[in-house]
Amino acid sequence: MSRIGCSLRTLRIPASGNAGERHWCHAPGVSGCLIVDDNASFLEAARILLEREGLSVAGVASTGADALRQVEALHPDVVLVDIFLGEESGLDLTKRLVEGGVVHEAPVILISTHSEADLEDLITASPAAGFLPKAELSASAICRIVNGGPAAE
Numbered sequence: 748m749s750r751i752g753c754s755l756r757t758l759r760i761p762a763s764g765n766a767g768e769r770h771w772c773h774a775p776g777v778s779g780c781l782i783v784d785d786n787a788s789f790l791e792a793a794r795i796l797l798e799r800e801g802l803s804v805a806g807v808a809s810t811g812a813d814a815l816r817q818v819e820a821l822h823p824d825v826v827l828v829d830i831f832l833g834e835e836s837g838l839d840l841t842k843r844l845v846e847g848g849v850v851h852e853a854p855v856i857l858i859s860t861h862s863e864a865d866l867e868d869l870i871t872a873s874p875a876a877g878f879l880p881k882a883e884l885s886a887s888a889i890c891r892i893v894n895g896g897p898a899a900e
Contacts (some may be wrong), residue, residue, distance in 0.1 A: 760780040777804030785833035793884055800886035811840040818849055826850055830859040837867040838873055845874035856892050
């Protein structure tokens with residue numbers, strides 16, 4: 748079984764008025780999620796949103812080099828990578844993380860302000876576990892991708 752399946756637990760947490768909504772939460776001592784994006788405002792907003800929904804955010808990175816250092820140091824359970832990472836390519840970073848064995852068993856999820864339809868060929872060719880539009884970012888959407896389901900309900 749993957750490290751994800753062993754270390755994460757899903758809890759029922761009342762949120763957004765829906766007491767049955769499921770959220771992906773970390774057991775104590777689990778390192779959590781790493782968010783990689785060149786936009787500092789987005790990094791902060793995403794961190795706050797995910798933590799409010801019960802997802803532990805181990806760290807944030809704004810460059811590929813910083814992401815590689817943090818993955819090695821933090822061993823996150825999942826990595827969110829912006830496809831358009833400033834002057835860098837989030838797709839290249841994802842390939843390096845996954846195919847280079849840097850993330851071990853942790854899934855990498857691509858994120859973008861662009862729609863999946865606009866990036867379909869790039870996403871399909873990527874070794875990422877899935878894609879999530881930034882506008883749909885949530886702990887439950889991440890959980891669905893990690894667990895092999897569609898990103899949107």
